[in-house]
Amino acid sequence: MYTWDELERSIVNCGRCMLCKKRIQAVPGKGNHSSQIMLVAEAPGKQEDLQGIPFVGPAGKVLDILLTSAGLNRKDVYITNIVKCHPPGNRDPLPEEQETCMQYLRAETTLLHPPIIVCLGRIAAQKLISPNFKISREHGMWTHRKGYWMTAVYHPSAILRDPAKLEEAKQDFQSIISKVREIEESKYPL
Ligand code: SF4
Numbered sequence: 001m002y003t004w005d006e007l008e009r010s011i012v013n014c015g016r017c018m019l020c021k022k023r024i025q026a027v028p029g030k031g032n033h034s035s036q037i038m039l040v041a042e043a044p045g046k047q048e049d050l051q052g053i054p055f056v057g058p059a060g061k062v063l064d065i066l067l068t069s070a071g072l073n074r075k076d077v078y079i080t081n082i083v084k085c086h087p088p089g090n091r092d093p094l095p096e097e098q099e100t101c102m103q104y105l106r107a108e109t110t111l112l113h114p115p116i117i118v119c120l121g122r123i124a125a126q127k128l129i130s131p132n133f134k135i136s137r138e139h140g141m142w143t144h145r146k147g148y149w150m151t152a153v154y155h156p157s158a159i160l161r162d163p164a165k166l167e168e169a170k171q172d173f174q175s176i177i178s179k180v181r182e183i184e185e186s187k188y189p190l
Contacts, residue, residue, distance in 0.1 A: 002107045004033060010104070011084050012052075017100040019085035019093070025052045029080025029108050036180055037077045038114040039063075040105065041155060042123035043093045049086035054079045055156070062156035063120075065166070070173035078112055080105065082127050098127055109148075115183050117148050118176060121155025140172040142179065149179055 002010065011028040014020060027044035030053055047057030055063050067073055083093040083101040093101075109117070119125040125133040129143060129150050135158075142151050153172040159165045 002111065004111060007104065007107050007111065014084070014104075017083075017085075017097045019083060019087060019097055019101075022088045023085040024049045026084045027052055027054055027081065027086070028084060028104075029078060030054055031078035032075055033078065033112060035076060035078045035112065036114055036183070037072075037116045037118060037176065038109065038112055039077055039079045039118045039120055040124045040128060041079075041081050041120035042098075042127075043081050043083045044086045045090060045157070046086060054081060058160055059156035062159050062166075066153070066156070066169055066173045069170040070177045072173075072177075078108070078114065080108055082124055092123055098123075102127075115147075115149055116176065116179055117150045119150070119152035121152070121158060124155075125152035139168065140175055142175075149183070151176065151179075 008028045011026050014026055020026070027048045041054070044054060045057050045059065047060075048054055063079075064074070067077065082098050082105060084104060087093050087097070117128065119128050122133065122135040125135060125138070129152060133152065135152060135154060139152050139154055142149055144150070151172070154165045154169045159169055
């Protein structure tokens with residue numbers, strides 16, 4: 001069992017898969033360690049590799065718009081990735097890279113124990129919710145597994161490529177807020 005500091009140190013020094021060879025730096029998760037919401041994307045991008053912080057590039061600006069639309073900001077959530085190192089050429093992380101790095105996501109989940117896990121994009125959803133997950137058809141739907149409420153929304157980069165997805169993503173973020181309220185109300189019924 002890690003502490004948050006031990007986990008961060010392990011990630012920044014990790015050489016367990018080939019992604020360590022080309023990265024500038026590993027990108028540990030960041031955010032509120034008491035949050036009810038863990039956002040999980042697939043991998044750090046180029047800007048994240050340069051700065052060592054998740055979602056600092058253009059996709060991060062879209063994420064901020066989505067958070068703001070739901071009355072949230074970065075301090076309200078915890079943001080991480082399936083793999084913590086930038087895949088060269090921005091390719092998708094390979095299944096074996098994802099599996100090797102999952103130990104860190106499992107540790108983050110154990111430390112945070114969030115009631116809600118939100119997958120940002122298809123790859124995270126296929127890893128965490130279902131291998132056949134279709135993001136265009138199933139985004140915004142909820143599933144309850146092993147004590148976690150899980151959903152997926154469009155990856156902010158997909159919204160950058162197709163801004164028409166922004167409104168749907170905002171609605172999905174509203175449903176995250178509704179889920180937070182539902183969980184609160186079930187803990188403290190009137
Ligand atoms: S992607 Fe994960 S497992 Fe691979 S080197 Fe980076 S931190 Fe280690």
